[in-house]
Amino acid sequence: MDNRTEETAGLAIHGGRPVREKTIFYGHQYIDDADIEAVTEVLRSDFLTCGPKIEEVEKKLCDLTGAKYAVMVSNGTAALHLACMAAGISEGDEVITTPITFAASANCALYCGGRPVFADINPDTYNISPEEIEKKISSRTKAVVAVDYTGQAADLGPIRKLCGEHGLCLIEDASHSIGTKYKGRYVGSIADMTIFSFHPVKTITGGEGGAILTDNEEYYTLLKLGRTHGITRDESLMEGNSEGKWYYQQVGLGYNYRMTDIQAALISSQLDKLPRFAKRRKEIVARYDEAFGELPQVVVQKEIAESDTVRHLYILQLNLEELTVSRKEVFDALGAEGVACNVHYIPVYYFPHYQKLGYGKGLCPNAERLYERILTLPLYYAMTDEDVEDVITAVKKVVQAYRKD
């Protein structure tokens, strides 16, 4: 007991010396001179939007993933919205997704008048469980939004099979998983539609940005219309004949979800670095897994053999049975040591907006249990080996100070 008090006293939160003076955050973009040049070139060109950089980056994403079509949009949320529109989600339709995700994975169903239905996660991989999806399928189910949480591919084989059997559209929210492969195939070429986000915390950034990838020509047409007001200059999509070269029609209700060429140029330049980004992220994850694998106070995320993962987030699960405190104390103590963590995610249906829509707590016990126990540790390309070791030192220091005997 004396010993423990001594150890706890050494924590920075109790006035001890912190592991780091300069705080490290959970994610940070990496921008080099090539990125800056690519953006500057656009600024000096004729097109800030609707220019050649959009098609350039769309082609790069198709080449990378093997998808037939890519549609760049303003952000990942817009990509999810358009994917749900293209899948035909409307009033009363149900869309199954995981609660352990960013709210946008579920909000996209609400935008279309649909209802998100939450299926519980696999407690070891933290991804949506195919068995739980199956239990939630009803006559109203139209689509599944499978999230590749942390970058690990969801259980896409079984999920695809279920979707096939029940006539559901599979939308993969790959906001975390650009560069990840499932059974040797890049995400982007597996689901009916796959969406990416290029927010600055993601592996590849455009400041903001999103994309939808598909092999389906009908979806492709709908996505392109939805991106720009439902307006087209393509005569084959018009009702009646064109009246001249100026002519266009609005054939449906769409949005302005266009990406600028400035964003596209940045994403295109960043994509050239994806192999390097992926390699470094894998190295850091391997080092963390090795260091944390031997600590009884924490649990390492399990990976399925099918996923060759480029990790976006590193989740540290606390083994609360081996600790004298809750996640909050560990989170605060790590912060004081100079390691600013985050929590990904609060179960989506916990939010007041969802509670008002009638979602009760207790829906997905595995997700709720996980939420109580997780922290997101720093993981990004530009972390030095020293940064990585500092994070490990801080985690060990804190969990050992709070360990149960």
Ligand SMILES: *Cc1c(COP(=O)(O)O)cnc(C)c1O
């Ligand atoms: C980031 C993210 C999104 C939304 O992307 P934005 O580009 O920020 O709109 C959607 N789903 C998940 C899982 C995300 O992490």
